[in-house]
Structure formats: C-alpha cells, structure tokens
Amino acid sequence: MLEVKDIDVYYGAIHALKKLSITIEKGKIVTLIGANGAGKTTTLKTISGLIRPRSGSITFKNVDITRTAPEKIVAMGISQVPEGRRVFSAMTVLENLEMGAYLRRDKKEVEMDMEKVFTRFPRLKERRKQLAGTLSGGEQQMLAIGRALMAQPELLLMDEPSMGLAPLLVKEIFEIIQDINSQGTTILLVEQNAHMALSIADNAYVMETGEIVLQGTAKELMNSEEVKRAYLGG
Amino acid sequence: MLELAALTAFFMLVQYMITVGILNQYYQINLTSMCINIILAVSLNLINGFTGQLSLGHAGFMAVGAYSSVVMTQMLGQPFIIGILAACLSAALAGFVIGVPTLRLRGDYLAIATLGFGEIIRVVLQNIDYIGGPAGIVGISKLTTWTWLFAGTVVSTLVIVNLINSSYGRAIISIREDEIASEVMGINTTRYKVLAFVVGALFAGFAGALYAHYFYIIKPETFSFLKSFDVLVMVVLGGLGSTTGAVIAAVFITVLTAALQTFPAVRMILYALILIIVMIYRPQGLMGNREFSLKIFG
Numbered sequence: 398m399l400e401v402k403d404i405d406v407y408y409g410a411i412h413a414l415k416k417l418s419i420t421i422e423k424g425k426i427v428t429l430i431g432a433n434g435a436g437k438t439t440t441l442k443t444i445s446g447l448i449r450p451r452s453g454s455i456t457f458k459n460v461d462i463t464r465t466a467p468e469k470i471v472a473m474g475i476s477q478v479p480e481g482r483r484v485f486s487a488m489t490v491l492e493n494l495e496m497g498a499y500l501r502r503d504k505k506e507v508e509m510d511m512e513k514v515f516t517r518f519p520r521l522k523e524r525r526k527q528l529a530g531t532l533s534g535g536e537q538q539m540l541a542i543g544r545a546l547m548a549q550p551e552l553l554l555m556d557e558p559s560m561g562l563a564p565l566l567v568k569e570i571f572e573i574i575q576d577i578n579s580q581g582t583t584i585l586l587v588e589q590n591a592h593m594a595l596s597i598a599d600n601a602y603v604m605e606t607g608e609i610v611l612q613g614t615a616k617e618l619m620n621s622e623e624v625k626r627a628y629l630g631g
Numbered sequence: 632m633l634e635l636a637a638l639t640a641f642f643m644l645v646q647y648m649i650t651v652g653i654l655n656q657y658y659q660i661n662l663t664s665m666c667i668n669i670i671l672a673v674s675l676n677l678i679n680g681f682t683g684q685l686s687l688g689h690a691g692f693m694a695v696g697a698y699s700s701v702v703m704t705q706m707l708g709q710p711f712i713i714g715i716l717a718a719c720l721s722a723a724l725a726g727f728v729i730g731v732p733t734l735r736l737r738g739d740y741l742a743i744a745t746l747g748f749g750e751i752i753r754v755v756l757q758n759i760d761y762i763g764g765p766a767g768i769v770g771i772s773k774l775t776t777w778t779w780l781f782a783g784t785v786v787s788t789l790v791i792v793n794l795i796n797s798s799y800g801r802a803i804i805s806i807r808e809d810e811i812a813s814e815v816m817g818i819n820t821t822r823y824k825v826l827a828f829v830v831g832a833l834f835a836g837f838a839g840a841l842y843a844h845y846f847y848i849i850k851p852e853t854f855s856f857l858k859s860f861d862v863l864v865m866v867v868l869g870g871l872g873s874t875t876g877a878v879i880a881a882v883f884i885t886v887l888t889a890a891l892q893t894f895p896a897v898r899m900i901l902y903a904l905i906l907i908i909v910m911i912y913r914p915q916g917l918m919g920n921r922e923f924s925l926k927i928f929g
Contacts, residue, residue, distance in 0.1 A: 467819075471815075471817030476815070476817075477815045485812065488804070488807075496816050497816060
C-alpha cells in the first residue's frame, strides 16, 4: 500500500534520513522503533508531505506522492496523529473532530464517522462541548486519534501515542490501535515503547541515526538479541 | 432585526447631531479617528489575533490605500468610490506580494519581516515626486462623510466576522492553535495565512482612503511603524482573537488619546501607564478571546 524507497532527507547540512526504505502492506500494523533522534518522526513527516526528500520516492496505492502537497495526501487517505497530540486547545472537542474532516464534503458520512468516534471514545462524547485544552493527557490522545479517524484514513500514521501517558492508559491506547486496525485501517506506528509496539505489530523496522538497521516480522525482532539488548531491556 | 434597527437609529442620531451642530468639529474629528481605528484594529486582529501571525506592517497597507485613493480622486479626477476601490485593491495586492514570501516565516521572524516591508513602503512613497515625496500631498478634498465612515466600519466588521465564522475561519483559527496539526489535517496553511493577510491589508487600505479624505493632508511620516504599533496596542489590549475586544479597544484608545491631548507633558506617560496596568491585570486583553454577541455580526 505504501512504498517508501531510498529516501534521503536533509535538515540543512544534517543528513536526517539515509536511503530509507519501508514497505507497508494493506491491513497491517507496521511499527518503527528506535531511540530519540533516530529519524522516526522525520520519516512520518516526509510521508505526509510536510518535509520533502532530496532523493528517493514514496508511492501510495501505486501513485507517486513524493512531491504531492500535504492536503492532497490527506485527501488520498493518509492521516496522522501527530507527536505530542497537538489538539486545537481553544476549540471544543466537537470542533476538533470537525477539523479532522475538514477536507470532506460528504456531510452525512462525516456525521456517521463522528458517531463512530463517539462510540469508540464515550469520554469524548461526554466532553464534546468542552475545550480540548482542558482535557487530560489521555483524553487528548483519544481526541487526536479520533480527529485523525475523521479524515477516513486508509493509512493512519501514529507518532508516539503512548508518550507521557500512565501505563494503564498506554495499554488502553494500544488496544484501541489494534481495534482500529481490525476494522480495516492500515497503521504505521512510531514508538519508543518498543515492547508494546512489537507486541501488537505485524512487521517492524528498527531505526538508528537515520537508517534502518533491522527489519522483519515483529515476532522475529522481539526475539532478536540485538533488539532485546538495545530496546527491551534484557 | 433588532440590531439592524439599533445600528440605523445610532447612525441617524449621529447624523442628526452633526447636522444641527451638537457634535462640533472636535467631536467629529474624534469620531472619524474612532471609526478608522476600529477598521484598522479589526482587520489587524484578523491577522494577529485569529491567524496568529504577528504582523507589524499594518500602517504600510494603510499608506498604500491612502495614496492610491488620493491619486485617483485628486490627480486623476475620479469619484470617491473609485478612489476607495483603488485603495482596497492596491492594498490587497500589496498584502499578497508581501504575504507570499514572508508568511513562510514564523513568530519573531515574520514580525521583523513585516516591520521591514512596512518601512519599505513608507520610504518608497517618500521618494516618488509625483505624490509629493517627503512633503506628501496637501489639500485633499474632504470626501469622507459620516455615512462613509459608518457604513465602512459596519461593512468591514461584518465581512471579517463572517469570514471568521465560515469554514475558512475555522481553518484560520486552527493555524493559530497549532500550525503543524492543521497542516496534518490537510489544511493548506500558506493559502489561508495569505488569505487572512490579504483581507486584513485590504481593509487597512480602506481605512487609509477614509483617513486621507478627511484629514486634508497625507505624508509618508504619518504611516511609520509607530502607527502600526498603535493598532497593535489596540488589538492586544482588546484581546487577541476577539473582534468585540478590538472594537472596544479602538474606541477606548481613541477616547484616551483625545482626553490626554490637553496634558501634552504627561500624555505619553499616562498612556503607557494605563497600558501597563491593563496588561498586568488583564494579560489576555479586555475581552480575552470572547465575543459580545450582536446577532447581526454573526
């Protein structure tokens, strides 16, 4: 479904992504793990068009999107739960969700999707008139996920959804991710919590300083000595 | 309907008071400044308050509007309406030309870039002999009437409020809230920032045209960055992101400036003190980002 091939990304003189390649098959959960500064977020930003690669190509559903504008990429079916949630704090929960469907013109379906989000996150329904900035961290994460779902994505990019959340909430968020996936949305999950990420993913990539150093099925990586030592603490 | 009636009544009342002379020259001048300041503050608030882009070049757009309208009415002998149209269009065009390259910048960088452009406009005007150079243009006929001022203020406010309440407005506010998130939502942030900037500049140009045709004389000095700061003070004082706040602050500052005119020595000190006190006790501005709703404005 998504094919990232040999992309090079630079921040000025810094070579942030080096000949990076990732393949995501439809219906799968693929995770990208690695330490701080490895280039995980940069990879997501490049896929969603916020950063341009200097070379290489990205194709989505067999269409080249390497130079496509971010809003067109969203319309094609890739939406993102950005790092640190980034909800619109002065807007209400409802308005935040509406923003997620900004590009959509099919009003009836948008309403149905809104209902779906509320069924998935009853807390958001209770608080739909509340300002997003007043929600707790976990609720904001749910809102960020709900907002991304409002774009009706085929591929959902998630950037560190567990960041800053209590262990119980992390577990809940990961169950939600699995559930979203089981309803047909392909997921690219960027995580520092390698253990959790590998436990729900089908395939995984390990990144270090802008490069993929290991890849395979999540099971393989979970049992790999290197991954165990570097990321799983054992 | 009630609001419309109230506005009409207010308009007629003031018109009557001007006609019979209850509102003398002094009050009329302040009333004019008030209307012009409201248009300036409401339009700058669209850029600074709602879009969250700190622009310090508003006086530059006002200058473009003032000069192009005067060229139309005084030098080319066109009617006032043509002058106003020229003012709006040329200021909007200037906003576009300046906005496209600078709106890629953020925060402080954008502020400095717009400040620079505002000054460039002023210096360019200073060096065109056709429009009087540094001496400016004197003897502009007084075409700005209370009708123009009132209608102009109401229309400007209505257009901007409706823009903010439209789906465009939602996109504009989302840029202020979180530019990256709104980009991720599929909003072409550059396009909406430029849109807000162009609309803001257009009304600044309109205000410039009204100004020029009331105060008899315009010169480049009038539109220095100090003027931009005056407007910025109104926007911040009223509350970034509140149109009601911008209107109230524009009225308040105009009245305050007029009231302190009689104490020239302490005027600036008092003015600054009042601003400091308001900022200490109401750092979010008089209105925060709340609106006092008049249904006609919604």
